[in-house]
Amino acid sequence: MSERILVINPNTSHACTAGIAEAVSSFNAPGMPRLEVMQLADDEGPPAIVTWRDWFAVAEPLCRTIEREAAAAYIIGCVSDPGLEAARTVTDRPVLGMFRCAVAAALTRAERFGVVGFTWRSEQRQRRALQSMGVEGRMAGWVPLDLPMEVLTDPVAPQARIAEACRRLAADGAEVIILGCAGMARHVAVAAEASGLPVIEPCQAAAAAAQLAVIGARQPALTA
Amino acid sequence: MSERILVINPNTSHACTAGIAEAVSSFNAPGMPRLEVMQLADDEGPPAIVTWRDWFAVAEPLCRTIEREAAAAYIIGCVSDPGLEAARTVTDRPVLGMFRCAVAAALTRAERFGVVGFTWRSEQRQRRALQSMGVEGRMAGWVPLDLPMEVLTDPVAPQARIAEACRRLAADGAEVIILGCAGMARHVAVAAEASGLPVIEPCQAAAAAAQLAVIGARQPALTA
Amino acid sequence: MSERILVINPNTSHACTAGIAEAVSSFNAPGMPRLEVMQLADDEGPPAIVTWRDWFAVAEPLCRTIEREAAAAYIIGCVSDPGLEAARTVTDRPVLGMFRCAVAAALTRAERFGVVGFTWRSEQRQRRALQSMGVEGRMAGWVPLDLPMEVLTDPVAPQARIAEACRRLAADGAEVIILGCAGMARHVAVAAEASGLPVIEPCQAAAAAAQLAVIGARQPALTA
Amino acid sequence: MSERILVINPNTSHACTAGIAEAVSSFNAPGMPRLEVMQLADDEGPPAIVTWRDWFAVAEPLCRTIEREAAAAYIIGCVSDPGLEAARTVTDRPVLGMFRCAVAAALTRAERFGVVGFTWRSEQRQRRALQSMGVEGRMAGWVPLDLPMEVLTDPVAPQARIAEACRRLAADGAEVIILGCAGMARHVAVAAEASGLPVIEPCQAAAAAAQLAVIGARQPALTA
Amino acid sequence: MSERILVINPNTSHACTAGIAEAVSSFNAPGMPRLEVMQLADDEGPPAIVTWRDWFAVAEPLCRTIEREAAAAYIIGCVSDPGLEAARTVTDRPVLGMFRCAVAAALTRAERFGVVGFTWRSEQRQRRALQSMGVEGRMAGWVPLDLPMEVLTDPVAPQARIAEACRRLAADGAEVIILGCAGMARHVAVAAEASGLPVIEPCQAAAAAAQLAVIGARQPALTA
Amino acid sequence: MSERILVINPNTSHACTAGIAEAVSSFNAPGMPRLEVMQLADDEGPPAIVTWRDWFAVAEPLCRTIEREAAAAYIIGCVSDPGLEAARTVTDRPVLGMFRCAVAAALTRAERFGVVGFTWRSEQRQRRALQSMGVEGRMAGWVPLDLPMEVLTDPVAPQARIAEACRRLAADGAEVIILGCAGMARHVAVAAEASGLPVIEPCQAAAAAAQLAVIGARQPALTA
Incomplete structure (x- = not known):
């Protein structure tokens, strides 16, 4: 059964993505929803989200990524929560901002x-x-x-x-x-x-919140 | 190493304690801080926290329990957060209200x-x-x-x-x-x-928040 | 002297643009900053801004339009103020949301x-x-x-x-x-x-606010 | 057609009245509502509105002036908005505070x-x-x-x-x-x-707001 | 020693003044500050404070009354607190709004x-x-x-x-x-x-608050 | 007729109780509700309310005292209002926090x-x-x-x-x-x-508020 939580780093820095992955790694445990971290393609995102213009610009590639990548929940991997409201319109799964x-x-x-x-x-x-x-x-x-x-x-x-x-x-x-x-x-x-x-x-706060969201939606088990 | 998160149900209902234990059980996974649920002794707490008087009265037995029971974090197992502020004065570990x-x-x-x-x-x-x-x-x-x-x-x-x-x-x-x-x-x-x-x-929201608090305080690992 | 206030309709509806132009026309008077209304190109904007995704998506074409079109002030011609913060980073002239x-x-x-x-x-x-x-x-x-x-x-x-x-x-x-x-x-x-x-x-509220912004910045005359 | 916006300076300083008139003069343009500035008579207002007592005292002469002077809108020409609520009860035209x-x-x-x-x-x-x-x-x-x-x-x-x-x-x-x-x-x-x-x-902010109020109430033209 | 608390009814209704006097009478006790109730003269106040214009208009006669009548504290005897801020500028004694x-x-x-x-x-x-x-x-x-x-x-x-x-x-x-x-x-x-x-x-709430203000300012006794 | 207002000092300091009694003494006047000050028994309260734990702990003895001592109103004699909500559940008389x-x-x-x-x-x-x-x-x-x-x-x-x-x-x-x-x-x-x-x-603020509460509830007299 797939309980993947997809963390999407909206910039194109591999170092940043690796840092997020390291920060959330403690939350990957057997039986818990599993966190995976990816980043936008080089032609889709900026090296870092510095300006309001960057903040707006990543919404669309975030939406396309979510449409493409099935997951039990999504985390937008930037601490200014870019594109959060847009992302929530393209999936009925939880989308969380760090x-x-x-x-x-x-x-x-x-x-x-x-x-x-x-x-x-x-x-x-x-x-x-x-x-x-x-x-x-x-x-x-x-x-x-x-x-x-x-x-x-x-x-x-x-x-x-x-x-x-x-x-x-x-x-x-x-x-x-x-x-x-x-x-x-x-x-x-x-x-x-x-x-x-x-x-x-x-990163860790979002990991915990996303695991809660996924576990909380395991409804059949709870009502059995 | 002990990373016990102690959930203290401030009433004396075994059914209530069992329900909390069931609700948080999904969060007990290898490598994650482990949740344990206990309740106040029959002569220390009310059958249920119904009135403001109950709410005040359980603060003292909660404090005594925390002083007696070492843990990495504590959850007060009642959804009106009784005694939270008092409990925080008797330990330097995180104390959370549901x-x-x-x-x-x-x-x-x-x-x-x-x-x-x-x-x-x-x-x-x-x-x-x-x-x-x-x-x-x-x-x-x-x-x-x-x-x-x-x-x-x-x-x-x-x-x-x-x-x-x-x-x-x-x-x-x-x-x-x-x-x-x-x-x-x-x-x-x-x-x-x-x-x-x-x-x-x-119960689940508190479990996730307490795990985050304990994992977030694993400082040596993060700074190594 | 150019005191053009550029109203940019972020959708591609000509009827909508015409309606804005009609609404603001009363504010075009000799000696007052002049309002001009344009819209995004057909391949840049949606027919209407309906979703959050639309709202984010028009920020970038709005920024490009502002970079291209000199004006004394800009009005974003949609009553949910899309892209406002981004637009303000690409010009030092006033940018207003309707x-x-x-x-x-x-x-x-x-x-x-x-x-x-x-x-x-x-x-x-x-x-x-x-x-x-x-x-x-x-x-x-x-x-x-x-x-x-x-x-x-x-x-x-x-x-x-x-x-x-x-x-x-x-x-x-x-x-x-x-x-x-x-x-x-x-x-x-x-x-x-x-x-x-x-x-x-x-539309009229934004017209008046933009004229105020432009007239208020006619500094030499005021300090002479 | 009379679209006079009457700015009533609630003190008796001619210098102050002249300053207001100068500040709003840029807004007097053909086709736009016309701003006129007057002041209270010497026996009606104070030289300046300095105290709360002054602030209350000018409400009554402001009301009498508005009752006497027909206008499309009124501006109370003092930046503490004295008598605003009273003035609004004696006319159905817009009354604005600077x-x-x-x-x-x-x-x-x-x-x-x-x-x-x-x-x-x-x-x-x-x-x-x-x-x-x-x-x-x-x-x-x-x-x-x-x-x-x-x-x-x-x-x-x-x-x-x-x-x-x-x-x-x-x-x-x-x-x-x-x-x-x-x-x-x-x-x-x-x-x-x-x-x-x-x-x-x-003064300019009030001029723009009053012009908006008057133009916005030109209803027949808009609905024709 | 005079510890008079003066309640000034800002309208000219004798029935209203009598009603206030009756309401506060329970607070007149030996050793406590004594409440006295008066009203504005017939040519100074309205029969009742109904409009904002009335509300502003009574500020000036209230100020003149306070300047004329020495008291340990003042109560403005109308439940919309007219003229309160003005009254506070003409005395250094407490002025309270009902x-x-x-x-x-x-x-x-x-x-x-x-x-x-x-x-x-x-x-x-x-x-x-x-x-x-x-x-x-x-x-x-x-x-x-x-x-x-x-x-x-x-x-x-x-x-x-x-x-x-x-x-x-x-x-x-x-x-x-x-x-x-x-x-x-x-x-x-x-x-x-x-x-x-x-x-x-x-009326009673104001009586109690005024007595507190007067008793609280009996400073020599407290510091002796 | 008994119109006793009982001030309960929730600590066991006689000096503190005496100080409260002195502070409220000016409010004891013929015809006014009478203030009496008492304190918790030595085995019921702390010497002073210093910690949150003290704050919670005195709620229960305050409730027991109120149940035992009839009064027209109660004042909790500590300026952090401990046990206020609990106390209000054990009496239908007013209970006030200082x-x-x-x-x-x-x-x-x-x-x-x-x-x-x-x-x-x-x-x-x-x-x-x-x-x-x-x-x-x-x-x-x-x-x-x-x-x-x-x-x-x-x-x-x-x-x-x-x-x-x-x-x-x-x-x-x-x-x-x-x-x-x-x-x-x-x-x-x-x-x-x-x-x-x-x-x-x-202490004085609470005395005045309690007298107001008791006098305000003398309903028969008011409606006669």
């Missing part, structure tokens, strides 16, 4: 969350997602890293900046930290130590 | 949720939890079953009433249904069919 | 507005725009026409339905009516008479 | 606005108007000039202070600037340059 | 209140007061009596209508009833019996 | 309040009460004293810290100060002088 899943996970842990953003350019998009969830008022702060890509992807280089951002969010009243980009999964421990707070990694 | 987890899961699926309540008496407590999450405005409706316990626990008898409640919530604008009591887990399919909407079962 | 302009105009007239929608499919998109403006709570009601296109575009046929929708919105507490689609401009009088309320036509 | 029009115009341009106030005394009144519009939460900041009148009315002297206020509002997250007093119309360019943001001048 | 006091008292008893209004014309004014308090969202309903004055002032005639309004508010979710006019003080028992809910009478 | 009463009193005086807290540990509990009242957004600031108990209970020692907290709240926009602990009643004058603002003492 940012919404991370915010929801944060709300199970505390009242006020802080977000470590990738660049200042993504704040407005994440605010929109918060508005659609109705929880914009619970964001204690949003602090961007604004680091060059070569620093961000280095395993060690961005740690000081991430720690600083987390300390600032804690000082501003955050009670839980959301890593606002799929590329920070390796830095959960740094963020937790610097802030003294629980840390939500969005 | 209702908050269900609401958070609903927010990953849609903007407006409806709640099928157990009795009218629990609405005010669930509203308070929504207020603490900041999302009271996203509740499209709250419809109680108000059935006698012998009907509610029958495998078939409450289905007509659950279906009716779900249809009404859908008509009132709900886009996702939350089952507002741990005892409705067997009726997910009925609720889904009647409403045509995704259905969130709170 | 729905936001109509809502803003309504707020100058009263506290609570009602919206006559085109089809039920557009409600969610208009709600999102209200959320981004922060005024979702001021919508007294949203009533769709849900008429076949041939009825909607008839000069007389949709009047009964529009009147009925306006009466219902007034009964629900609306103090001003917003026509939620660019194709209802000919029915302002019907809506006003049925409701007894002021009526905001979105 | 502050509400400026805020509405700001919302067509961005999500978060900042206000440059005249004196600290007007903040509370402008907050009330924001509350009645439902958008108090979208104000990023409110910075008063608190300058002596002779400085404020000098063509050059207040520029440094205005620039400083605009820079501070931009730093606090404003995405658009509202000039919170009718007497700053000559300083739009200074505000725009200092902040790097769009600037809304309230 | 409606705000009634709403505050309701919030000490329950989460959601319903208001029985005098006429539909006062709803908008009371909403504004709720907005300024930030609690508009807690109003479960607002039901006007809309009775002719001769019915309203009859000791028995309005009871059926009051009872009906209270029942409807209870059905709409009100947990406490506010009588929204100073002239309903004799009908507290009817309202309580019909609704089964606590009832707040605004 | 913090909610203080917040309500503040709202009769101004729009934005600041709270001087006892320790940082109580902020979260007071925020929850504000959420249940719907006015969390009106809190301009919350500043804890965080003083050792021997300093706090000294008649002079805490004054500097209280004054500093009040000045900071005023600077943050508070227009009225709430003393967030029953043990600061002697410092009202210090707080008022430091802030230049009205000060609400919660």
Whole structure:
């Protein structure tokens, strides 16, 4: 029986896709819905979703991918949830956005969350997602890293900046930290130590939410 | 290594505890944090949490249980999240409330949720939890079953009433249904069919949220 | 001196474009910024923006059009404001969305507005725009026409339905009516008479807002 | 045909009235509703609306003026919208407040606005108007000039202070600037340059909103 | 020592003033601040505050009265709080509005209140007061009596209508009833019996709030 | 006739109980409902309510006390309103929480309040009460004293810290100060002088609210 959860990275970075796959790998267990990660073809997506224009542009290739690839649930693998509403119109299976899943996970842990953003350019998009969830008022702060890509992807280089951002969010009243980009999964421990707070990694938050959605829809077993 | 997630049913009903255990059983998989369900001793908790007085009274035995029972995370096994704040002061491990987890899961699926309540008496407590999450405005409706316990626990008898409640919530604008009591887990399919909407079962929502919390805190592995 | 305000209809319906042009024609006066209306090429846009997928898909051709066509300000000629955020990244001139302009105009007239929608499919998109403006709570009601296109575009046929929708919105507490689609401009009088309320036509609301933006940026004259 | 829009300055300052007339003059064009500016008689209004007592006191002379002077629409020419609700009860023509029009115009341009106030005394009144519009939460900041009148009315002297206020509002997250007093119309360019943001001048915002209201009510032409 | 609390009825109805005096009489006790009730002179106020124009017009005579009459605190004796902000600028003693006091008292008893209004014309004014308090969202309903004055002032005639309004508010979710006019003080028992809910009478609510303000400012005694 | 208002201090500190009694003594006047203050037995309550666990634990002894002690109204004598909802289920008489009463009193005086807290540990509990009242957004600031108990209970020692907290709240926009602990009643004058603002003492606020509730329920007299 196929209970595949398809994570679609809407950019064309193999490193990014590999990072997502590593982050969600702990959730692949016997009997649980299985997570698979893919990315858009090189001529379909941008190297990274940086601008609002990128954000709009990937909706259509995401829809086409979903139409082509059968799955029990889909995760849009970018922490600004691009194309989510469009994707939901082309399948009757659950489609989840990583940012919404991370915010929801944060709300199970505390009242006020802080977000470590990738660049200042993504704040407005994440605010929109918060508005659609109705929880914009619970964001204690949003602090961007604004680091060059070569620093961000280095395993060690961005740690000081991430720690600083987390300390600032804690000082501003955050009670839980959301890593606002799929590329920070390796830095959960740094963020937790610097802030003294629980840390939500969005790839994992989406993995858990998607497994819940798939298991919750195993209806015959439940009603037997 | 012990990654036990302890679900503590704050009432003394063995049937209720068994129902929770059944609902979360799908989440027990090799390599995933393991869910165990227990209940308060007969002289510590009420047969059911019906009143605000019950709600307050179980906080202390919940705290004592947590102090006594080591675990990687705790779930308070009642869908009005009794004693949650107190429990969080006696451990540094994650403590989760089933209702908050269900609401958070609903927010990953849609903007407006409806709640099928157990009795009218629990609405005010669930509203308070929504207020603490900041999302009271996203509740499209709250419809109680108000059935006698012998009907509610029958495998078939409450289905007509659950279906009716779900249809009404859908008509009132709900886009996702939350089952507002741990005892409705067997009726997910009925609720889904009647409403045509995704259905969130709170025991499962809490199981997924707790697994995420435990896996997310496996820090050495992530930073290695 | 060129003070062209370019209204870009993101669908490919010539009838729709002509209707917008007629609605804004009263604002073309000597000395005022001049409104011009165009539409996407047949291979760039859909016949109408019906789904979320359409909504995302027109962002890219809108951006390309703006890059190609110099203007003092741009209006996105569809009452769900598609591509607005993307369009704003490709020009430093004002870019306005018809729905936001109509809502803003309504707020100058009263506290609570009602919206006559085109089809039920557009409600969610208009709600999102209200959320981004922060005024979702001021919508007294949203009533769709849900008429076949041939009825909607008839000069007389949709009047009964529009009147009925306006009466219902007034009964629900609306103090001003917003026509939620660019194709209802000919029915302002019907809506006003049925409701007894002021009526905001979105093409005109956007025309006035764009003229304000352009005149307000005539800085040398003001500071001389 | 008379399509006069009457702007009633509720104070008795001829300089203030002249400033309003200059600010709105760009909107007087052939075929467009014509803006005329008048002021209260010397024994009816205060030299300036400084206190809440002034704010209440001008309602009655505003009502009497509107009863006496036929017009297609009225603008209350003070950026704290005094007497607006009273004025609306004495005519069935549109009556607009300059502050509400400026805020509405700001919302067509961005999500978060900042206000440059005249004196600290007007903040509370402008907050009330924001509350009645439902958008108090979208104000990023409110910075008063608190300058002596002779400085404020000098063509050059207040520029440094205005620039400083605009820079501070931009730093606090404003995405658009509202000039919170009718007497700053000559300083739009200074505000725009200092902040790097769009600037809304309230006299002009009200002029555009009133023209929209009058043109939108030209019903026979639209339905013919 | 003078601890007079002056209740100023801003209309010129002796019957209304007498009704307020009767309602507050229970609060006149030895050692407590003493409540005195007066009304505006016949040439200063309207027979009743019915319109927004009345509401604005009484601000100035209220200010003059306060300037003339020394007191330890002032109550504006009308349940739409006219002139409150102006009155606060002419004295450094507490000035209280009856409606705000009634709403505050309701919030000490329950989460959601319903208001029985005098006429539909006062709803908008009371909403504004709720907005300024930030609690508009807690109003479960607002039901006007809309009775002719001769019915309203009859000791028995309005009871059926009051009872009906209270029942409807209870059905709409009100947990406490506010009588929204100073002239309903004799009908507290009817309202309580019909609704089964606590009832707040605004004259009494203001009396208690004013006594608290005066006693709380007896600073020397407290610090001795 | 017995119109006793029973204030139940849920801790076992005689000094605290005496302080409450002193604070409310001004409200005991002939003809007014009489305030009596008691405390939980030494084996029923904690020395002070410091943690969430304390907060939950006192609900049950408060309920038992209310069941045992007849009164016309009850006040829970702790400024985090512990057990309020439970207490309301065991009596049909009014039960009031000191913090909610203080917040309500503040709202009769101004729009934005600041709270001087006892320790940082109580902020979260007071925020929850504000959420249940719907006015969390009106809190301009919350500043804890965080003083050792021997300093706090000294008649002079805490004054500097209280004054500093009040000045900071005023600077943050508070227009009225709430003393967030029953043990600061002697410092009202210090707080008022430091802030230049009205000060609400919660024991007195609850006394006034309870007298209003009891007098308002003297129904036969009113309807005779």
